[in-house]
Amino acid sequence: EDKVVQSPLSLVVHEGDTVTLNCSYEVTNFRSLLWYKQEKKAPTFLFMLTSSGIEKKSGRLSSILDKKELFSILNITATQTGDSAVYLCAVSQGTSYGKLTFGQGTILTVHP
Template sequence: EDKVVQSPLSLVVHEGDTVTLNCSYEVTNFRSLLWYKQEKKAPTFLFMLTSSGIEKKSGRLSSILDKKELFSILNITATQTGDSAVYLCAVPETDSWGKLQFGAGTQVVVTP
């Protein structure tokens, strides 16, 4: 059965700190891994990763995939209070097109 596990479940950091979020997955037929940011409302897309070792960057956020060890990391540098959110990791399910299997998310709180 496909599975997505995120860690930690939550963390509190001070502005300016760097955070590293982990997502491990088990899927029979890997196609892609997606990261979303959810701030009380709609999950908003951050990254899609399909190849190992290629870092995706967007400002202070970056993400990388390791298809051999079956995990992905999302890094946020120089955190700001606006980074406070739940970060969700998802992979498309093996047996069915059209389904994303989400992890439970990591709640990040950035304090001033």
């Protein structure tokens, strides 16, 4: 059975801290891994990773994929209260049409 597991399930930090969110997966015919930020209802796209070892970066956020060890990390540096959200990891498989299998999410709370 295809599986995506995120850790930790929740995390509480203070502004300025750096956080690392983890996503591991076991799926057949892996194609890509995606990170989303969900604040209220609509998940907002952050990154799509297809190649191992190539870091993707956007401002204070960065992510990298390890296809050998089957995991990805999402780093957020100098956290701000606006980073408080649920961070979702999802995997798409090459045998299908891009149906995403999601992890359960990591709830990040950043206190001032």
